[in-house]
Amino acid sequence: MRALEPWVEAPLQAFLAESAARLTLLMTSSGQVVAQHGFGRSLDVMTAAALGAGIVASTEELARLMGAPKFEALVHHGGHQSCLLAAFATPRGRWIGLVVFGQETSVGIVQLFFDQLVQQLTDSAPREQAPAPRLAENFEHELDASLRALFGR
Amino acid sequence: MSAAQVALDRVTRVPGVRGALIASSTDGLVVAEQLMDGVDGRAAAALTGSLVARLARTTAGAGLRAPVFLHLRGEGGSILAAPGTDGLVLVAVAGPEANVGLARLEMLNAAGRLG
Amino acid sequence: MSLVNFTAREITCKLVYYGPGRSGKTTNLQYVYGRVPEGRRGRMVSLATQTDRTLFFDFLPLELGSISGFTTKFQLYTVPGQSYYNATRKLVLQGADGVVFVADSQARRFDDNLESLQNLQDNLLSQGVDVRQLPVAFQYNKQDLPRDLILTPEEMDDALNFRAVQSFSADALHGSGVFETLRGISEQVLKRLAAGTQVA
Ligand SMILES: Nc1nc2c(ncn2[C@@H]2O[C@H](COP(=O)(O)OP(=O)(O)OP(=O)(O)O)[C@@H](O)[C@H]2O)c(=O)[nH]1
Ligand SMILES: [Mg+2]
Numbered sequence: 514m515r516a517l518e519p520w521v522e523a524p525l526q527a528f529l530a531e532s533a534a535r536l537t538l539l540m541t542s543s544g545q546v547v548a549q550h551g552f553g554r555s556l557d558v559m560t561a562a563a564l565g566a567g568i569v570a571s572t573e574e575l576a577r578l579m580g581a582p583k584f585e586a587l588v589h590h591g592g593h594q595s596c597l598l599a600a601f602a603t604p605r606g607r608w609i610g611l612v613v614f615g616q617e618t619s620v621g622i623v624q625l626f627f628d629q630l631v632q633q634l635t636d637s638a639p640r641e642q643a644p645a646p647r648l649a650e651n652f653e654h655e656l657d658a659s660l661r662a663l664f665g666r
Numbered sequence: 667m668s669a670a671q672v673a674l675d676r677v678t679r680v681p682g683v684r685g686a687l688i689a690s691s692t693d694g695l696v697v698a699e700q701l702m703d704g705v706d707g708r709a710a711a712a713l714t715g716s717l718v719a720r721l722a723r724t725t726a727g728a729g730l731r732a733p734v735f736l737h738l739r740g741e742g743g744s745i746l747a748a749p750g751t752d753g754l755v756l757v758a759v760a761g762p763e764a765n766v767g768l769a770r771l772e773m774l775n776a777a778g779r780l781g
Numbered sequence: 782m783s784l785v786n787f788t789a790r791e792i793t794c795k796l797v798y799y800g801p802g803r804s805g806k807t808t809n810l811q812y813v814y815g816r817v818p819e820g821r822r823g824r825m826v827s828l829a830t831q832t833d834r835t836l837f838f839d840f841l842p843l844e845l846g847s848i849s850g851f852t853t854k855f856q857l858y859t860v861p862g863q864s865y866y867n868a869t870r871k872l873v874l875q876g877a878d879g880v881v882f883v884a885d886s887q888a889r890r891f892d893d894n895l896e897s898l899q900n901l902q903d904n905l906l907s908q909g910v911d912v913r914q915l916p917v918a919f920q921y922n923k924q925d926l927p928r929d930l931i932l933t934p935e936e937m938d939d940a941l942n943f944r945a946v947q948s949f950s951a952d953a954l955h956g957s958g959v960f961e962t963l964r965g966i967s968e969q970v971l972k973r974l975a976a977g978t979q980v981a
Contacts, residue, residue, distance in 0.1 A: 517786045543876030544856070545793050556823025559793075559842035559856060564826065567837060570872040590693075619719070621694020621712030652849045652975040656968070659848045664964045 516548035524633035525550065531626040535594070536613035540566055542600060547608060565611040569600050586627075588620055597623055601631045604638035673756060673776035674700040680772055682764025684743070688780065691715040691722075692753045705759050714747050714757045722749070735770060748773040750780035785851075785974065792853045794970050796963075797874055799901050800883035801893035802834065802862035805922040808953040809883060810841045810857055813963060816956070817843060835861040838873045845967070855967065862897065871904050879916035879970040881962055883953075884941060886923045886931040891940065898941055916969035918947040920962045925952035 514529065516522045521539065525548055529537060536551035538558060544566030552558045568587065576583050586599035597612045597620065610630070614623050670688050677686040678700050685701030689711035696711040714736075722732045736747040746758040746769055756777045758769055785792050798806040807827065814825045821844045828837035838858050845853040858877075860870040874880075882901065884894045902912050921937040932940070934950040942948050947965045951958025 517791065541876075543795065545795075545876075554823065556842045556844065559854070560824050560826055560840060563838075563840045563842075563856065563858070567828075567872065570875070571837070571869065574868060574872065619692065619694035619712065619716055621689070621696075621708070622716050625694075625709055625712040652851075653972060655848045656971050656975065659846050659853070660964055660968060662846065664960045 514548070514550040517546070518548075520637050520639060521548045521634065524630050524637060527633065528626050528630040531629075532612070532614065532623045533618040534612045534614045534623060536611075538562060538565065538611040540609050540611070542566060542569065542607040542609055551613075561611065565598055565609055568598060569609050573600070586624065588624075590620070595620060597627065599627065603631075603634050604640075608634075668698075669779055670698040671700075673780060674698060676772045676776055677756065677758050677769060680758075680760075680765055680769045682761045683769055684759045684761055685710075686756065686758045687711055688750075689715045689755050689757055690753055691718045691749065691755045697754060701759070710745065710757055710759055714745060715755060718747055718749050718755050735774060737766065737770070746770065746773060748777035750777040752780070754780050756780060790851050792848075792851045792971075792974065793856065794854070794878045794967075794974075795856045795858065795876055796879045796881065796966055796970065797877040798857065798859040798881045798883055799870075799874070799897070800862055801885060801890060801897040802864075804862060804883045804885040804890070804894075804897075805951075805953040806859040806862060806883045807833075807835055807839050809881070809920070809922075809951075809959050809962070810839050810859055812953055812956045812959045813843070813857065814841055816960070820844075821846075834863060835859055836866070837861065837869050848971070853971070857963075864896070864900070867900065867904070870900075871907070874901075874904055875908060877915070878974075879918070879966045881918050881920055881966050882941070883920045883922050884937060886921045886934075886937060886950075887926060888930060888932055891932070894937075894941060913944065916966060916973055918949065918962055918966040918969065920953075920958060921948065921950045922953050922958075924950045924958070925955060 514525060516525060529550055538549045538561055539547040540562040541547060544563045546558050546562045549558050572584050572587060586597055589596040594613055594615050600607055600609045610627060612623055674686045677683060685705040687699035687707050687710060688697040690697055694712040694715035696707050699707045701707050725732055732749060738745040743762050744760045744766060746760060748756045750756060756773050758773060760769060798809055800806055814822060823842035826840045830836050838860060841857040843855045845855060858873050860873045905912050919942050921934050938948055949958045949962045949965060951962060953959050
C-alpha cells in the first residue's frame with residue numbers, strides 16, 4: 514500500500530483488510546493518484562487512474578445529459594474478477610475509488626466497506642490544510658538541469 | 667404477493683424477529699427485504715451472504731453437505747440464515763427475546779420454496 | 782491542477798495536447814513514447830476508433846526525474862480533435878496544467894485551426910479557466926509538407942498566436958520539434974509552479 518498523504522493510510526488499510534480487494538486505487542476526479550494498493554509499477558497506476566477518471570467523468574456527463582442523478586457506483590461483473598468504480602465527496606474535493614476484487618469476496622462486501630472507507634476518510638481528513646511550503650529556491654535552477662538531462666538539449 | 671414476499675412475511679411475523687431479507691450469497695446483495703427501522707439490510711446481506719458462501723466452501727472442502735441453517739448468537743440478538751436454492755439465502759435479524767425455534771421452522775420451510 | 786505532495790515529495794502535472802482533427806496530436810505522443818527510455822515512461826493508452834481517430838483520449842505518463850528532491854511526473858493527454866467529440870474533449874481538458882495547441886500548417890486547414898482555438902477558449906472559460914492564465918505553447922505541425930501547401934511558422938504565428946506565447950515548428954511524424962515543444966510547455970508549467978501560484 515502506498516498513500517501520498519499519511520491520514521489516508523489507516524482507513525485504506527482497514528478497507529483492504531475487510532474487503533479482501535485485490536487492487537485498490539484512490540484518485541482525484543482529474544485522475545491524479547492519491548493512494549494505491551496492489552499495483553506493481555507506479556507508472557501503470559497513473560494509467561489506471563487516467564482511465565478510471567475518464568470512465569467516471571463520462572458516466573457522470575451521461576447521467577447529466579439524461580437528466581438522471583449521478584450514478585453512485587459502477588460495477589463491472591467479470592467471471593473471475595470484478596471491478597467497482599465510485600466517486601465520492603471528501604473534505605479535499607471529489608475523489609474516485611477503483612477496486613478490483615475476485616471471488617474470494619463479493620460486491621456486497623466491497624460496497625459495504627467502501628462506504629465505510631468513504632466515511633472514515635471524511636472523518637480523518639485534517640480540518641485545515643497545512644499551509645503549502647514553497648518549493649526550494651534552487652528549484653528553478655535544478656529544473657533547467659533536469660530538463661536538459663531528459664530532453665538532451 | 668411474490669414467493670419472496672410471502673417468505674419474508676411469515677418470518678417477520680415470528681415474535682422478536684426484527685426483520686428478514688433475501689440475499690444473494692454470491693454477490694452479497696439484497697434481493698428483497700422487510701425490515702424494522704434501524705436494521706441495516708445492506709450490511710446483513712453482505713456479511714451473511716459472505717459467511718454462507720464461505721461455510722459452503724468449507725463444508726464442501728471437508729466432503730460434507732452444505733449447511734442448511736445458521737444461528738449466530740450475539741449479545742444483543744441473533745442472525746439466522748437459511749440457504750435456499752440458486753444461491754439465495756433467507757436471513758433474519760432477531761432480538762434476544764425472539765422465538766428462535768419457531769423462526770427456524772418458518773425459515774427452513776420458506777427457504778425450500780425460494781429460487 | 783498539478784498535485785504537489787510535500788510528504789511524498791512528488792509533483793504531478795497534466796499536459797493536454799489540443800487542436801483540430803488530424804493535426805498530429807496522437808503522433809506527438811507516439812513519437813515521445815518511442816524515444817523516452819522505458820524506465821521513464823508508462824504504458825501509452827489510446828482510446829481510438831478503428832480508423833485511428835482519437836475517440837476519448839491518448840494517455841502517456843512520463844517521469845522527468847528528481848528536481849530539488851521532488852519526483853516529477855507528467856501526464857500527457859491528447860483530446861479528440863473532431864468537432865463532434867466536444868463533450869469528451871471538455872472532460873479531458875479538465876484540470877490541465879498546460880496546453881500544447883497542435884495546429885495543422887496546411888493552408889487548407891486554416892479555418893479548422895481557428896475554430897479549434899476558439900473552442901479551446903470556450904471550453905476553458907466554461908471551466909472557469911482564463912486562457913491568459915494558463916501555460917500554452919503552439920506547435921505548427923506538418924512543416925515537412927511542400928511549401929506551396931503550408932503556411933510558414935511566421936504566418937501561423939500571425940494567424941493564431943495573438944498573445945505571442947511560445948511557438949514551435951514541427952514535423953511530428955519524423956520527430957522534429959516534438960521534444961522542443963514538450964520541453965517548452967514543461968518548463969512553463971514547472972516554473973509557474975515554482976513561482977508559487979499553484980502549489981496545492
Ligand atoms: N506529413 C506529416 N504528417 C503528419 C505529421 N503529423 C501527423 N501526421 C499525419 O497526420 C495524420 C493524423 O495524425 P494524428 O496524430 O492521428 O492526428 P490527431 O491530431 O491525433 O487526430 P484526431 O485524433 O482525430 O484528433 C496521420 O496520418 C499522421 O501520420 C507531420 O508532421 N507531417
Ligand atoms: Mg488523435
